[in-house]
Amino acid sequence: MLQHAVTCRTQWSKIKQKKGINDIQKGAVYSRAYKVPRLLTSVIRLDGGSPDPEQNNSLAAALRRAKDAGVPKDNIENALKKAAGGKDKGDTHLTFEVMGPGSVGIIVECLSDNPNRTIKFLNSILKDNGGRMADVKYLFKREGRVKVALDAGDDIETRLEKLVEAALDADAEDFETEDQEDGSRNVEFKCPQPSLHKLTSVLSAxxxxxxLLSSELVYAPVEPLEELDDETGEGLDKLVQAIEDADDTLKVWTTADA
Known part of the structure; x- marks a missing residue:
């Protein structure tokens, strides 16, 4: 039976909240209109699926995140056309392994029309922020994450129980809940990589x-770091922020993420 996973309140978590890094994970990166084509390309090509949001629940969720972040409709429509085109520039997928301050492992996913430029720029960021290329992928596992929202109501616990039962039948392995100010509740499920589409389809029925708030493949730390001192945490924050700000960056994962 699934157990309600409690998010660790680590020093790194506090630093991320203070600096605003969590906003990127929650979708603020969509407000950068120039990144929207690459983000949608990631959903369509890297996670797999149809370029039609009516047939691709993950893409539909990504489009809602872009709209909620205030990205103009024309930008979204143009980005979707480019992402679905298949022959446009910017479709080279790159994955980098990095060792950051405090021996924190980092995975960086990029889409680039010029890999040499991307590698050169990333190396410059690492040199300036105490990071280096290193074999760290063994510190992570690839898994699916699906997040949905439940409406507020006196029967929310009953509905949550039914939701969990449906998720279990669709290969979910664990979940976390987050109460919202309006009384609603967000629920994020974890699943094996091959089960992402199955779980997404069931939970979006x-x-x-x-x-459906989001559906994606992530690099989750095998053993998340539970504590970082202030200096190391601030150095890691600075490095992650610099990588996130790079034009070609899609996502950044660290072993310090609870």
Whole structure:
């Protein structure tokens, strides 16, 4: 039976909240309109699926995140056309392994129309921020994450129980809940990589939840670091922020993420 996973309140978590890094993971990166084509390309090509949001629940969720972040409709439509085109520039997928301050492992995913430029720029960032290329992928596992929202109501616990049962039948392995100010509740499920599409389809079916918030493949730390001192945490934050700000960066994962 699934157990409600409690997020560790680590020094790194506090630093990320203070600096605003969590905003990127929650979708603020979509507000950078120039990154939208690469983000949608990632959903369509890297995670797999149709370029039609009516047929691709993960893409539909990504489009909602872009709209909620205030990205103009024209930008989204143009980005979707480019992402679905298949022959446009900017479709080279790159994955880098990095060792950061405090021996924190980092995975960086990029899409680039010029890999040599991307590598050169990343190396410059690492040199300036105490990082280096290193074999760290063994510190991570590839898994699916699906987040949905439940409406507020006196029966929310009953609906949550039914939601969990449906998720279990679709290969979910664990989950976390997050209460919202309006009384609603967000629920994020974890699943094996091959089960992402199955779990997403089940949880986005009519009547199961209010809406699908996100569906993606992540690099999750095998053993998340539970504590970093202030100096190391601030150095890691600075490095991650610099990598996130690079034009070609899609996602950054660290072993300090609880």
């Amino acid at each position: 009519p009547g199961v939840a209010r809406e």
